[in-house]
Amino acid sequence: MAGATRVDGKKVAASMIEAVKATTSALEEEAGVKTGLAVVIVGDDPASHTYVGAKGRLAKECGFNSTQHTLPEETTQGDLARLVASLNADPAVHGILVQLPLPKHLDAEAIIQSIRPEKDVDGLHVVNAGKLATGDLATGLISCTPAGAMRLVRSIHGEDLAGLAAVVIGRSNLFGKPMGQLLLHANATVTIAHSRTKDLAGVCRNADILVAAVGRAEMVKAGWVKPGATVIDVGINRVDVAGGGEGKSRLVGDVAYDEVSEVAGAITPVPGGVGPMTIAMLMANTVTAAYRACGREPLRF
Numbered sequence: 001m002a003g004a005t006r007v008d009g010k011k012v013a014a015s016m017i018e019a020v021k022a023t024t025s026a027l028e029e030e031a032g033v034k035t036g037l038a039v040v041i042v043g044d045d046p047a048s049h050t051y052v053g054a055k056g057r058l059a060k061e062c063g064f065n066s067t068q069h070t071l072p073e074e075t076t077q078g079d080l081a082r083l084v085a086s087l088n089a090d091p092a093v094h095g096i097l098v099q100l101p102l103p104k105h106l107d108a109e110a111i112i113q114s115i116r117p118e119k120d121v122d123g124l125h126v127v128n129a130g131k132l133a134t135g136d137l138a139t140g141l142i143s144c145t146p147a148g149a150m151r152l153v154r155s156i157h158g159e160d161l162a163g164l165a166a167v168v169i170g171r172s173n174l175f176g177k178p179m180g181q182l183l184l185h186a187n188a189t190v191t192i193a194h195s196r197t198k199d200l201a202g203v204c205r206n207a208d209i210l211v212a213a214v215g216r217a218e219m220v221k222a223g224w225v226k227p228g229a230t231v232i233d234v235g236i237n238r239v240d241v242a243g244g245g246e247g248k249s250r251l252v253g254d255v256a257y258d259e260v261s262e263v264a265g266a267i268t269p270v271p272g273g274v275g276p277m278t279i280a281m282l283m284a285n286t287v288t289a290a291y292r293a294c295g296r297e298p299l300r301f
């Protein structure tokens with residue numbers, strides 16, 4: 001029987017969405033401003049279309065004016081850059097999100113850096129990454145997945161992580177680095193581990209908070225986890241179901257959930273953990289951007 005507390009990302013995300021809805025309607029009532037989100041998707045990747053659909057539906061539910069720009073696979077860098085430039089110039093658009101990954105022939109980094117930082121609700125522009133790195137959490141926009149994962153850490157440990165050792169496995173700009181910085185700002189003692197780390201299992205066993213973002217199904221085993229640790233699983237891997245027949249698959253994280261649940265103190269499931277928080281944080285960032293565009297500051301979500 002599993003002993004760890006299951007950290008319910010859907011529940012935390014739902015309460016955040018309620019706060020976003022209230023904040024959005026307050027802005028409309030007080031300033032007459034409707035929060036605007038533009039979502040851009042290029043190509044036919046089915047998973048990306050699913051995520052974009054979910055973002056659009058939730059944006060509408062939050063009371064946003066949400067527009068989706070669907071571009072064909074063969075879109076050129078110039079076409080996409082012109083669309084971003086027009087959204088940058090549109091005062092009714094407070095947040096711009098370009099769904100990743102982009103088709104291989106496009107330079108995703110150049111597109112992300114062309115978004116105005118104050119509309120970069122994905123928090124990926126160097127200005128926003130730099131603000132996070134220098135400890136300015138008040139004026140920038142923080143990348144949605146690390147912000148969502150951090151929210152789940154706070155739901156277990158509170159605001160101050162002083163005295164706790166945190167290990168993040170993964171050093172990407174999208175997740176590992178910003179997650180490490182958020183943990184550091186909350187006073188945790190942070191290690192960022194990666195594919196070249198020696199004795200990865202041993203490093204992980206020191207962690208009071210272990211965050212896995214490696215992209216390898218169920219790589220983190222029970223023997224990697226300190227008894228009682230909090231384990232945050234950021235992986236989303238689709239694996240075949242043994243004997244399930246053609247095309248049968250299920251989603252698993254980077255953590256071997258069942259065995260790690262026997263050792264950990266708290267653990268996020270996949271699905272239903274960090275994933276729902278990513279989309280909730282996008283909504284929070286978008287209404288935050290709308291408030292700032294009106295010279296106001298909303299509550300901290």
Ligand SMILES: Nc1nc2c(c(=O)[nH]1)N[C@@H](CN(C=O)c1ccc(C(=O)N[C@@H](CCC(=O)O)C(=O)O)cc1)CN2
Nearest residue numbers: 051098099100101122144145271272273275276278279
């Ligand atoms: N521009 C961006 N592109 C991408 C991001 C991002 O944050 N910004 N993240 C991922 C995809 N993503 C959002 O876009 C995302 C992935 C997964 C989930 C989620 O809720 N997952 C569910 C399971 C869903 C399923 O059944 O397939 C869960 O974990 O419970 C939300 C958002 C890459 N691209």
